[in-house]
Amino acid sequence: MDLELKEMLAAVQKPARYIGGEPGMITKTVSDMGARFAFCFPDLYEIGMSHLGMKILYGLLNSLPDVACERVFMPEKDMIEQMRLHGRTLWSLESMRPVKEFDIVGFTLQYEMSFVTTLKMLKLADIPLRSADRSESDPLLVAGGPCVCNPEPLAPFFDLFFLGEGEEQMAEFMAFFKEEKRKGTPRQELLRKATAIGGVYVPSFYTPEYHEDGTIRAIRHEPFAPEKITRRIVKDMDKAYYPESFVVPFIEIVHDRTVAEVMRGCVRGCRFCQAGFIYRPLREKTPETINRQAKALCDNTGYDEISLASLSTSDLSGIVPLLEELIDWTKDEKINVALPSLRVDNFSKELLDKITSVRKSSLTFAPEAGTQRLRDAINKNVTDEDIDRTVRIAFEGGYTAIKLYFMLGLPTETDEDLKGIIDIAQRILGIFSHTENRPAGKGVTVTVSVSTFVPKPFTPFEFEPQITTEEIKRRQELLYSQNNSRKIVIKCHDKGTSYLEAVLARGDRRLADLLEMLADREDAFFETCEHPNEAAWEECFQALSVDPSFYAHRTRPYDEIMPWDHLDYGISKSFLIRENKRAHESKTTPDCRGGCAACGANRLKGGRCFD
């Protein structure tokens, strides 16, 4: 480590964020014909290092011959200041090489609010932002992740996007890239050839045209590029690559534990949930695979906690036998098993006993809406009885804290639905006091955590307007005013984020200038990207004559061409329209196991989802 870097590290908080060297880090050297891949996560180290997708792709890329993958995160403000003082550009944690010296710079786009950070990182790396301004000697700029289902606001900056799951696609792409590098293929020619790889979207080959009113008239494409780009998926999760070790950070990160991914996709079809649609169809791992992978990870990382991750872990068909196998060895090795994303409609005493063999803390559930009518409209198939039964089991099992997630501003929501949220919390307090063998001498708390609904592409609510900022405020205040118990704690999480998220989520290429302008400003965010400076954003909207309401607050007709209509995620438009209509009639749709609703995603897998 050079002296200048030591000087910089002495001046910042948590210097361990910037130096790598953690157990499990992979340092590889590659030949001149090999490929160096800088994997960038547009957020702080603690956040990015918690992300499972990055761990999978880091291991996968480094397992490929003559490919080295290194990690890059967004530095905190104090380090950015040091970089400016010392004239140093962004570096990778493994070899501490400047990011601009890599062959490929790849970003994972996990949330819309990180788009600005993405551009800020490129600036810190001294890489020209726009594809058109980059030369042959600059890195190829690529991105993947859930936000790539509508990457249009970032289209002018990236050379290509990877649609879907990287496990197969990245191996194929890296082999292709090394071959073209060896041949010295020019950038444009390389991109042209890359369109033949499934799931590769080169945005510069597609051009949207607009109507007078600002909506899209058509999306033109170059004759050699496919009309639609179809998302790639892993067909058999048991055969897919999964890392045997993780990089184990020195500093505490948000999710500091081993993660065993148990399945991909979700059968539920909650109409607000983008993840529930864009990861379809459901693909489970067998309990044997999960157990084997979990064991290897615990042995190699030394973590004392393992989390069974998926969109809805209690929906895993083999959950009980799996837990039995896990408890077998985790107990002896003093490893705690955590089950995130539990549902109230299939929560059992058996499950509870399994997860609480080591420690008891609070339990979290997500009813999402306060009345049966609204829960039906959003297709969250959870009943009041489910909720009551679940909390009773939890209280009898020794829990005294319940956390409930709700959403505010859902389509068709009324004040009655909001009052229903408080009614549920009140009822839970009542159940506690009527539980005979409740924990003695302990008070109960019900935390009601309320986020604001953001309409997302590829969901049945992609046509829906978001409620205005004033209306969000009114409904939040209504919620607070309804609560008269100190045992109920209401937390509304929205510091203006959801409105800006709504603008970007369904944005188009005309927002690229806005993102660039925001990336130039020091004051686009207060602390993290979860806390945007609305005044700064408003100034940029005005300077560029962008009407944010056009994106966030407008009802989009069923026949409008969406900015992402040339991207195929398996889900058909007709299914989304059908589901949207059912929402307005407060009609539910059974989950995938209960009956196929013909969303279209099965064609990605080939054949039926369930036998």
Place this chain on the structure above:
Amino acid sequence: MIDIRLGFSKTDRAAYISHLDCNRLFQRAFKRSGLPVWYTQGFNPHVYLTFPLPLSLGTESLCETVDFRLTEETPMGQVLDRLNEVLPEGVRALWAAPPVYSADKIASAQYEIRLYPKDSLPDALASARQTLEKPQLLVEKKTKKGMKQVDLKQHLSDVTLTQEGDCILLVLTLPAGSRLNINPSLVAGALNPPATGPFRFFTIRRTAILTDSGEMFR
């Protein structure tokens, strides 16, 4: 149950692992090593570990120690090998043996401070020498009860000041341990007052931990 003290070094990148993070690092390293270590018996069992003398963030050390317990006789060579296999770059297990002294016997520690001048090295050296020769060296020290004034001069011993390449090397011994602990960065700070000081930057390395009778802490 066998009490063991492990001696280790913490250099280069590893200097930026904080004390709390170092504890977690060893928790996981012991787990990965598969050594038969003793776990605390509470509701939330973890590997029993104590660090006799914590090290400040950013400071290198050639002489750190951590105490743990083995539940089975294990050759010390094997303890070292298995730990070194799983410890990260910059952290090396150097020796392992049953503890000779209890932690409260720690009285002082030896440090190397390297100060890098802003401009002229001879001027900076002269300035440092002048400061060290003052009859008093008053600094503010943070204690549990708030800020307290300390005269460093009374606590410095075995001081040498030399030139080493493009920096100045200050070697000194300071009180350490639970009774009185003087952080070497206080000395570096006294030689380099904010903004006006002659140095742009300094590094610190701990080279020895000593008992009240002047023995190496083992």
